[in-house]
Amino acid sequence: MSLKKSPWLLHYDGSSCNGCDIEVLACLTPLYDAERFGVINTGNPRHADLLLLTGSINHQNEEVVRNLYAQMPEPKVVLAVGICATSGGVFADCYNVKGGADKVLPVDVYVPGCAARPEAIIDGIVRALGVLEQKRAAAEAKK
Amino acid sequence: MKTTIVPLGPQHPVLPEPLSFDLVLDNERVIDAVPSIGFIHRGLELLAPKRDFEEYVMIAERVCGICSFMHGMGYSSAVESVLALPVPRRARQLRVILAELSRVHSHLLWLGLAADAFGFENLFMQTWRLREEVLDMFEETTGGRVIFNIVKVGGMRKDIEDATLSRISSRLTAMKPQLKEITDIFLNDYTVKHRLSGLAVLPEAEARELGVVGPMLRASGVVSDQRLGNPMYEGLRWEAAVEKDGDCHARCRVRVKEIFQSIDIIAQAAGAMAADGIAAKIASAPNGEAFYRAEQPRGEAIYYVRGNGTRMLERFRLRTPTFANVPAVVKLLKGTELADVPTIILTIDPCISCMER
Numbered sequence: 144m145s146l147k148k149s150p151w152l153l154h155y156d157g158s159s160c161n162g163c164d165i166e167v168l169a170c171l172t173p174l175y176d177a178e179r180f181g182v183i184n185t186g187n188p189r190h191a192d193l194l195l196l197t198g199s200i201n202h203q204n205e206e207v208v209r210n211l212y213a214q215m216p217e218p219k220v221v222l223a224v225g226i227c228a229t230s231g232g233v234f235a236d237c238y239n240v241k242g243g244a245d246k247v248l249p250v251d252v253y254v255p256g257c258a259a260r261p262e263a264i265i266d267g268i269v270r271a272l273g274v275l276e277q278k279r280a281a282a283e284a285k286k
Numbered sequence: 287m288k289t290t291i292v293p294l295g296p297q298h299p300v301l302p303e304p305l306s307f308d309l310v311l312d313n314e315r316v317i318d319a320v321p322s323i324g325f326i327h328r329g330l331e332l333l334a335p336k337r338d339f340e341e342y343v344m345i346a347e348r349v350c351g352i353c354s355f356m357h358g359m360g361y362s363s364a365v366e367s368v369l370a371l372p373v374p375r376r377a378r379q380l381r382v383i384l385a386e387l388s389r390v391h392s393h394l395l396w397l398g399l400a401a402d403a404f405g406f407e408n409l410f411m412q413t414w415r416l417r418e419e420v421l422d423m424f425e426e427t428t429g430g431r432v433i434f435n436i437v438k439v440g441g442m443r444k445d446i447e448d449a450t451l452s453r454i455s456s457r458l459t460a461m462k463p464q465l466k467e468i469t470d471i472f473l474n475d476y477t478v479k480h481r482l483s484g485l486a487v488l489p490e491a492e493a494r495e496l497g498v499v500g501p502m503l504r505a506s507g508v509v510s511d512q513r514l515g516n517p518m519y520e521g522l523r524w525e526a527a528v529e530k531d532g533d534c535h536a537r538c539r540v541r542v543k544e545i546f547q548s549i550d551i552i553a554q555a556a557g558a559m560a561a562d563g564i565a566a567k568i569a570s571a572p573n574g575e576a577f578y579r580a581e582q583p584r585g586e587a588i589y590y591v592r593g594n595g596t597r598m599l600e601r602f603r604l605r606t607p608t609f610a611n612v613p614a615v616v617k618l619l620k621g622t623e624l625a626d627v628p629t630i631i632l633t634i635d636p637c638i639s640c641m642e643r
């Protein structure tokens with residue numbers, strides 16, 4: 144239960160225009176304040192339960208994203224924020240863009256929008272908490 | 287001498303965007319900094335030959351989510367000069383207003399991030415609280431908070447009523463006391479000064495030599511602002527914000543000055559709106575080349591376009607301010623303490639998605 148009450152979030156910005164990142168940051172600030180759900184933004188993948196990706200996957204950051212995910216402890220949830228992280232968006236045709244986050248990671252929650260609105264991002268985080276709880280319960284049941 | 291290499295980034299708590307430096311350290315002292323880039327590179331310049339030149343404005347806006355409006359405007363202005371389009375005065379005034387509003391929001395964003403970088407989280411939160419008010423104004427006039435899609439080749443896609451404009455201008459003026467309260471902390475607070483004053487000094491001669499642009503250049507005492515002499519700003523009274531010291535605190539002071547200055551420019555423009563329509567008609571496709579220089583919040587950006595008479599451009603090239611400022615950062619980092627590195631990187635106001643496009 145404690146996991147659901149205070150999930151820690153790791154944000155990584157893929158190949159994006161920055162718009163969604165700024166909105167993710169805006170979620171933490173007084174007007175939206177995602178921290179009231181117990182979410183804390185951490186820079187350390189070892190501490191994180193949620194991986195929030197903005198922007199698409201390109202040839203350079205693919206390895207970084209895989210690495211970050213591998214370092215997170217189980218159970219973990221991946222959130223793709225913005226249309227870039229979902230499918231590549233307007234940049235899908237760019238030569239350096241491979242596609243959305245699901246090209247390399249199992250994505251649990253998609254948040255559409257270009258840019259995704261803070262309300263939508265918070266909604267996505269809350270949904271991700273549900274998924275996290277399911278995963279935890281499933282792991283518990285296996286024991 | 288035994289040195290250590292510490293990687294900073296691409297994923298780092300201080301930088302919302304992936305910028306990566308390999309720092310060569312002797313104990314705590316930085317001896318060298320080697321940047322590596324490409325984590326955000328998309329290659330959107332090469333989309334220009336694949337898209338209709340009018341549609342491409344939407345891609346240009348998505349170069350960067352902070353100066354999205356200015357990128358759309360810069361690209362459109364470059365295409366307009368190839369086409370020799372007479373952009374109506376009202377459209378140009380609307381562009382000035384939205385561009386200056388972007389500057390206010392961008393500088394507030396930067397002040398917040400800088401506060402976060404030197405460990406003043408409360409100040410970060412307060413600055414971003416004020417920034418939300420500016421985003422409200424964007425939402426009211428364009429419908430978007432980050433990406434607006436309001437500028438187009440030839441002018442503007444939609445009009446903003448005069449009444450709305452003057453309401454925005456008075457709302458901004460009413461924000462001034464709150465802004466002053468917050469920016470005074472940046473200007474006068476002991477701790478802030480302690481972290482920023484005398485740090486990473488860039489003398490004027492070096493600033494010129496390294497080709498630095500924007501607030502960073504002005505903080506080293508150079509009067510250079512692409513808005514000076516730009517016909518869009520004709521008839522508006524303002525002067526470039528310049529500081530002499532060239533250190534991190536001077537860069538901060540320049541940006542604080544510009545916030546208030548932009549508010550004044552908006553008030554002037556909103557008070558004298560023309561009524562000659564918002565867009566010129568496009569009759570042909572661009573044939574020839576042109577470039578346009580815009581003063582973005584981070585400095586001068588150059589837009590180059592070349593058309594061949596078809597609906598697709600042959601080439602679009604963009605040189606962004608962060609790209610021009612990175613060599614200076616590499617220089618400034620040498621000889622500083624590891625603990626100051628994030629602050630120094632932030633004082634150039636890096637925008638990686640612009641830099642790498």
Ligand code: SF4
Nearest residue numbers: 160162225226227257
């Ligand atoms: S979804 Fe849109 S706003 Fe978000 S990063 Fe991509 S282009 Fe930028």
